[in-house]
Each structure stands twice: as structure tokens, then as C-alpha cells.
Amino acid sequence: MGSDVQANYFDGIHARAHPVTLQVVDGALHILGDGVQRRIALAGVRWPERTRHGMRVTQLSEGGELHCADSAAWDAWSRQQGLTESLTVRLQQSWRGVLASLAALLALLGALHTWGLPLAAQASLLVLPQSVDIGLGEVTLHAVDTQLMRPSQLPLAEQARVQAAFAQAVAHLPTEDVPEWQLVFRSSRIGPNALALPGGTIIMTDELVYLVERDTDVLTAVLGHELGHLQHRDGVRMLVQTTLLGTVGSLLLGDFSSLLAGASALLGQAHYSRTAEHAADVSAVQLLQAASINPTAMVTLFDKLAVVREAQNTDGAAEAGPDSWLGIAFASHPTDVERIRFFQQAGTGR
Numbered sequence: 001m002g003s004d005v006q007a008n009y010f011d012g013i014h015a016r017a018h019p020v021t022l023q024v025v026d027g028a029l030h031i032l033g034d035g036v037q038r039r040i041a042l043a044g045v046r047w048p049e050r051t052r053h054g055m056r057v058t059q060l061s062e063g064g065e066l067h068c069a070d071s072a073a074w075d076a077w078s079r080q081q082g083l084t085e086s087l088t089v090r091l092q093q094s095w096r097g098v099l100a101s102l103a104a105l106l107a108l109l110g111a112l113h114t115w116g117l118p119l120a121a122q123a124s125l126l127v128l129p130q131s132v133d134i135g136l137g138e139v140t141l142h143a144v145d146t147q148l149m150r151p152s153q154l155p156l157a158e159q160a161r162v163q164a165a166f167a168q169a170v171a172h173l174p175t176e177d178v179p180e181w182q183l184v185f186r187s188s189r190i191g192p193n194a195l196a197l198p199g200g201t202i203i204m205t206d207e208l209v210y211l212v213e214r215d216t217d218v219l220t221a222v223l224g225h226e227l228g229h230l231q232h233r234d235g236v237r238m239l240v241q242t243t244l245l246g247t248v249g250s251l252l253l254g255d256f257s258s259l260l261a262g263a264s265a266l267l268g269q270a271h272y273s274r275t276a277e278h279a280a281d282v283s284a285v286q287l288l289q290a291a292s293i294n295p296t297a298m299v300t301l302f303d304k305l306a307v308v309r310e311a312q313n314t315d316g317a318a319e320a321g322p323d324s325w326l327g328i329a330f331a332s333h334p335t336d337v338e339r340i341r342f343f344q345q346a347g348t349g350r
């Protein structure tokens with residue numbers, strides 16, 4: 001009680017470090033410093049992994065980070081506050097723990113197989129710890145960064161503007177409906193696109209921002225769709241459903257590393273079901289309506305993407321290429337008439 005620790009706070013927009021004092025009171029993290037006063041529910045805090053040496057970096061769901069160079073002081077404090085007591089955090093401390101729980105889960109899944117795969121996948125998501133989503137997301141982001149994308153060229157102020165517009169829209173949703181998310185920008189040779197990775201990272205390409213002439217309503221519509229995928233845990237659901245079932249055997253034999261490598265590649269190649277896409281569209285419309293943004297903003301994007309595709313086709317140069325890597329990304333599916341009509345009708349209130 002009353003114990004605190006010193007750290008540096010970064011607001012996620014500016015590079016400046018703010019020295020702050022951290023306290024946990026009534027289930028919330030209080031960040032106090034010169035000009036800084038934030039209170040964040042513990043559920044919105046991604047604590048650092050204790051296995052890492054050196055700097056402790058804590059990510060905040062509403063943006064921003066806490067850095068603590070004194071890892072011994074940090075660890076003592078977090079232990080004292082009981083912050084490492086949750087099952088999820090303990091599992092995060094070891095990949096082996098995470099994957100062992102995944103193995104146990106898959107054994108269960110195998111037993112449920114007779115019930116039908118979608119139902120078994122649904123059941124297994126309920127017991128699959130969030131740390132697995134986060135781990136898969138980290139692995140996939142690494143693959144994306146090494147194979148497909150480059151650092152964003154978008155000015156930081158522009159990134160912050162898009163992020164703020166989306167955060168403002170999301171604030172209209174009931175908090176229990178909002179999964180953990182963080183928005184990152186990348187420059188990409190796959191052109192205008194966006195995708196959500198398991199665990200909460202949404203990647204938006206610079207090219208998408210420019211395609212829609214930086215219209216934050218349209219970008220919020222896309223991000224709302226991606227937030228829907230996060231809310232429904234579609235990435236992990238798809239992995240469980242389509243690929244992992246067959247690997248129960250090798251998992252139980254302890255062949256974890258190859259599974260992990262495979263999971264990232266498979267996530268790149270697979271795509272969401274039509275049902276999952278529609279559910280994400282429904283989530284997007286809910287968000288847009290809650291934030292008083294006309295859902296036809298999404299139709300604007302569909303139109304612009306159609307023009308891009310047309311140009312690629314007549315070019316002939318942009319063959320399949322790396323597109324196949326990103327089946328789960330927004331622009332990778334041709335837009336069908338039904339999707340367009342769905343947003344149009346939501347826009348006119350019919």
C-alpha cells in the first residue's frame with residue numbers, strides 16, 4: 001500500500017520523456033508527474049515480460065508507454081503490487097508456458113472435434129489465454145516487418161491525427177466492447193491496406209492514408225472493421241480452426257518452435273471467412289453510428305480501391321506477388337455488391 005516506483009512516461013506522440021511516479025490504487029494505475037496525470041484501468045495496461053533483462057517497457061492501451069531502466073526496482077514494485085500474480089502474466093513469462101497451454105487446449109480441441117470445428121474453435125477461444133494472441137501477433141509483426149513492410153514515411157503529426165480521430169470514435173463504444181488495440185503505420189509495397197494482428201496491433205499503410213486523401217472518417221471506418229476482427233479474435237480463431245488441429249500430435253511431442261514459425265506464415269496466407277468479414281463490417285457500422293459518422297464513408301474507400309485494382313489489372317505488372325501473403329488484410333478481397341449495399345443501407349438508415 002502506498003508504494004510507488006519512478007519511470008519515464010512517453011505519450012506516444014512526442015518523443016519527450018516525462019519523469020513520473022507510478023502507483024496502483026483501486027485497480028487502476030496512476031501516472032503522476034509534471035504536467036502528467038493519467039489513471040488507467042489495470043486491464044488496459046500491458047505489463048512488460050519479466051524474462052527480459054534490462055529496460056522494463058509497459059504499453060498503455062490508450063497509447064503511450066512507460067519505461068523503467070531500474071529493472072530490479074520495477075520487479076520488486078510489481079511483485080509487491082501483485083501485478084505478476086495473474087495467470088496471463090505468469091504464462092507470458094515463458095513461451096514454453098504459453099505453448100504448453102496451447103497444447104493442452106488443442107488436446108481439448110481434438111476431443112471436441114466431433115462437435116464440429118467452428119464450435120470447437122469457439123469453445124477453445126474461451127480458454128485460450130490472451131498471451132497466446134499477443135505472442136502470435138508479435139511473431140507475425142516481425143515477419144511483416146522483415147518481409148513486407150518498411151517504416152512509415154507518414155509525418156508523426158499525421159499519424160497522431162488519424163490515431164486521435166479513431167480513439168475519439170472508439171470512446172463512444174461501451175468499454176466492455178472495446179478490445180485492446182494499438183495503431184501502427186508502415187510503408188508497404190503491397191499498396192493501400194490495413195490489417196489487424198492477433199493481440200491488438202492494427203497496421204495501416206501510408207498508401208491507404210494517401211489513397212483516401214487523409215480523410216479520417218474513411219480511415220476510422222477501416223479501423224472499425226479491423227477492431228471488429230480483434231473483438232472477435234478472428235486471427236487466432238482462424239488459426240485454431242484451419243491449421244492447428246492437425247498439429248496436436250507434434251505439439252504434444254514438444255515441437256513448439258516449428259509450430260510458431262508455421263503459424264505466422266499461415267496467418268499470412270489464410271483469409272477470414274465470409275461470416276467473419278461480415279461480422280467485422282457490422283462492428284464497423286456500430287462504431288461509425290455511435291460516433292455519428294456516416295457509414296457510407298466505407299463506400300468511398302471501396303470505390304477508390306476498385307480504381308486501384310483496375311489500374312493494376314491494366315498494368316499487368318502487379319501479378320499476384322506478395323498479395324498472397326496478406327489474405328487477412330482489408331484490401332485483399334474483391335469488394336462484392338452485398339458489402340457495398342450493407343454500408344449504403346446503414347448510411348441511409350434503411
Ligand SMILES: [Zn+2]
Pocket residue numbers: 225229272277280328329330
Ligand atoms: Zn476484414
